[in-house]
Amino acid sequence: MNNLIVNRQDFERIKMCITDAKQINSISTTDAEKLMNELKSATIVEPQAIPSDVVTMNSIVKLSFLNNNKQIQFQIVYPNQANLKENKISIFSPIATALIGYKVKDEIEWIVPAGLTKIRIDEIIYQPEAAGDYNL
DSSP: OOOOEEEHHHHHHHHHHHHHHHHTTOSOHHHHHHHHHHHHTSEEEOGGGSOTTBOOTTOEEEEEETTTTEEEEEEEEOGGGOBGGGTEEETTSHHHHHHTTOBTTOEEEEEETTEEEEEEEEEEEEOTTTTTOTTO
């Protein structure tokens, strides 16, 4: 397993979103546990110390599905900012949960309706920390 890296601010905000979502039943227990397990396995660093090739909250990420070479691009956002028309995907979505804390060139196995697939992080188009945007 790769060593995930998450900045402290994202860690705290995601934990708060999970707590809030569980109270209003807008996240399943399974999804909440999966996301928390991802976060707990990560190395937590200050926002200024996060490497520029790591997927963080508000990052715009370009991926490839290795089984069919399809590419997609989207931004990982907090649940209240999700908007599929704007390619903004909630951290609660399985693909965002699978990507947070991983680096460019990492390959991640992900279960889709058709079965197991592998995705590769090709590029981070925008990462707030690399751009000096620490308070998004």
